[in-house]
Amino acid sequence: xxxxxxxxxxxxxxxxxxxxxxxxxxxxxxxxxxxxxxxxxxxxxxxxxxxxxxxxxxxxxxxxxxxxxxxxxxxxxxxxxxxxxxxxxxxxxxxxxxxxxxxxxxxxxxxxxxxxxxxxxxxxxxxxxxxxxxxxxxxxxxxxxxxxxxxxxxxxxxxxxxxxxxxxxxxxxxxxxxxxxxxxxxxxxxxxxxxxxxxxxxxxxxxxxxxxxxxxxxxxxxxxxxxxxxxxxxxxxxxxxxxxxxxxxxxxxxxxxxxxxxxxxxxxxxxxxxxxxxxxxxxxxxxxxxxxxxx
Amino acid sequence: xxxxxxxxxxxxxxxxxxxxxxxxxxxxxxxxxxxxxxxxxxxxxxxxxxxxxxxxxxxxxxxxxxxxxxxxxxxxxxxxxxxxxxxxxxxxxxxxxxxxxxxxxxxxxxxxxxxxxxxxxxxxxxxxxxxxxxxxxxxxxxxxxxxxxxxxxxxxxxxxxxxxxxxxxxxxxxxxxxxxxxxxxxxxxxxxxxxxxxxxxxxxxxxxxxxxxxxxxxxxxxxxxxxxxxxxxxxxxxxxxxxxxxxxxxxxxxxxxxxxxxxxxxxxxxxxxxxxxxxxx
Numbered sequence: 001x002x003x004x005x006x007x008x009x010x011x012x013x014x015x016x017x018x019x020x021x022x023x024x025x026x027x028x029x030x031x032x033x034x035x036x037x038x039x040x041x042x043x044x045x046x047x048x049x050x051x052x053x054x055x056x057x058x059x060x061x062x063x064x065x066x067x068x069x070x071x072x073x074x075x076x077x078x079x080x081x082x083x084x085x086x087x088x089x090x091x092x093x094x095x096x097x098x099x100x101x102x103x104x105x106x107x108x109x110x111x112x113x114x115x116x117x118x119x120x121x122x123x124x125x126x127x128x129x130x131x132x133x134x135x136x137x138x139x140x141x142x143x144x145x146x147x148x149x150x151x152x153x154x155x156x157x158x159x160x161x162x163x164x165x166x167x168x169x170x171x172x173x174x175x176x177x178x179x180x181x182x183x184x185x186x187x188x189x190x191x192x193x194x195x196x197x198x199x200x201x202x203x204x205x206x207x208x209x210x211x212x213x214x215x216x217x218x219x220x221x222x223x224x225x226x227x228x229x230x231x232x233x234x235x236x237x238x239x240x241x242x243x244x245x246x247x248x249x250x251x252x253x254x255x256x257x258x259x260x261x262x263x264x265x266x267x268x269x270x271x272x273x274x275x276x277x278x279x280x281x282x283x284x285x286x287x288x289x290x291x292x293x294x295x
Numbered sequence: 296x297x298x299x300x301x302x303x304x305x306x307x308x309x310x311x312x313x314x315x316x317x318x319x320x321x322x323x324x325x326x327x328x329x330x331x332x333x334x335x336x337x338x339x340x341x342x343x344x345x346x347x348x349x350x351x352x353x354x355x356x357x358x359x360x361x362x363x364x365x366x367x368x369x370x371x372x373x374x375x376x377x378x379x380x381x382x383x384x385x386x387x388x389x390x391x392x393x394x395x396x397x398x399x400x401x402x403x404x405x406x407x408x409x410x411x412x413x414x415x416x417x418x419x420x421x422x423x424x425x426x427x428x429x430x431x432x433x434x435x436x437x438x439x440x441x442x443x444x445x446x447x448x449x450x451x452x453x454x455x456x457x458x459x460x461x462x463x464x465x466x467x468x469x470x471x472x473x474x475x476x477x478x479x480x481x482x483x484x485x486x487x488x489x490x491x492x493x494x495x496x497x498x499x500x501x502x503x504x505x506x507x508x509x510x511x512x513x514x515x516x517x518x519x520x521x522x523x524x525x526x527x528x529x530x531x532x533x534x535x536x537x538x539x540x541x542x543x544x545x546x547x548x549x550x551x552x553x554x555x556x557x558x559x560x561x562x563x564x565x566x567x568x569x570x571x572x573x574x575x576x
Contacts, residue, residue, distance in 0.1 A: 205561035230564025271495030277523035
């Protein structure tokens with residue numbers, strides 16, 4: 001099945017999340033589109049990777065899903081259709097702040113790039129994991145403690161570390177805590193914005209495996225943002241390639257990595273070094289790319 | 296790549312023997328206790344002229360400490376660093392300054408390593424000024440030539456670092472290091488902060504400059520895919536110790552140490568990588 005928004009399997013349920021024709025611009029200059037007409041969908045239990053260079057609009061696209069765009073930016077057009085099992089399909093862009101708060105952390109959760117800066121340094125990690133459990137599920141006391149312990153165990157941290165502060169943990173452990181926080185309420189969709197970029201390669205492999213395991217076990221949909229094609233090859237089901245705010249190519253991992261169609265995808269793949277050292281590196285020639293795209 | 300380096304008959308340009316560096320770290324309640332951390336534990340490396348020696352390892356393995364100790368930016372506890380027949384760790388400060396123009400460094404973070412209040416022309420030309428090389432006009436000529444060589448323009452001399460992108464800033468950092476025509480350049484994760492497309496540009500630039508200027512690189516990195524492309528020899532560090540070293544091709548094909556094997560297995564996108572196995576399991 002392609003991830004093009006128009007071509008869902010006719011007999012299947014709507015996808016977990018569907019972005020259709022999303023455009024984002026600064027409020028002051030509405031004609032300058034930072035994200036231009038982006039459409040793709042994510043299925044439950046599948047991972048969609050959005051790949052692109054910095055400035056390609058991949059993070060903005062992710063932020064727009066939960067209405068987290070900065071105040072200087074606006075969503076010009078587009079729908080974010082979220083298929084919730086209880087409430088049916090709703091357009092997240094139409095919801096008010098109160099309704100969005102009920103979805104954030106509970107049904108859609110997010111993991112950020114910097115595990116060093118996204119935890120509160122003056123609160124224990126156990127408290128921070130528990131916050132969303134209290135807010136969304138009303139857990140308190142012993143039941144809360146047990147749940148926190150089981151979450152820590154699930155991400156591979158000894159439950160006794162619940163009383164530790166973030167600075168007492170390593171980078172990899174902090175990212176595990178972030179993951180524990182995000183999956184606490186068993187969200188239907190997990191958005192991960194470059195969650196392993198700041199980590200060592202061995203730790204990165206562990207975290208990727210953990211996310212992939214959790215995705216399968218909890219049947220979550222995952223939107224994974226990265227600029228590393230190696231990571232894409234490891235975890236993606238579908239791939240969306242973004243360039244200067246637009247989707248230039250999308251398809252299954254096998255299609256996009258094995259048989260790229262767009263010149264930009266080809267060029268981007270050509271500058272990724274391979275572990276065998278056989279490939280000659282080729283930087284992107286943007287002038288050539290421009291001609292090629294027009295032609 | 297210089298031919299001599301590949302065939303392995305080149306001269307040794309920099310040699311470090313038995314480097315030891317220990318830090319004290321506060322520990323225990325309120326940091327009243329101290330523990331010793333061995334950042335470098337009897338580390339020895341050899342750099343051949345015109346080749347690239349990669350130092351790989353995870354964060355905390357001591358690879359950046361090694362870089363700083365080689366250039367005497369940090370004092371060693373013990374051990375010697377031999378460059379041009381002299382032990383750098385024993386040189387007095389004035390003599391060390393003269394040697395330093397032959398030993399330059401390209402830093403990891405192009406956003407933090409350039410003085411935001413200096414113009415690019417001043418940043419790149421500062422080394423020439425400090426070492427008293429040439430007249431003002433000669434210095435300017437050299438700076439312009441170097442900027443052009445790394446892909447910037449003469450007009451960029453008047454600009455400040457914030458006016459440039461990450462990749463361009465790294466080009467400025469490279470121009471700053473190379474304008475002194477050094478023999479040895481230590482590159483501390485020079486591309487890890489850059490996009491993959493920019494990364495390829497910078498790697499190719501470093502390779503081309505190595506050939507033109509007969510440079511020898513010590514290339515510190517945690518990205519084994521990058522190392523495979525740029526390095527001739529490799530040193531694998533783990534917890535302050537060298538656990539394995541040799542030719543890149545040999546180590547990648549037949550890693551002996553368990554840690555090296557783990558490191559190579561963790562490269563994302565390898566066929567035996569994490570993703571596929573998990574999904575099928």
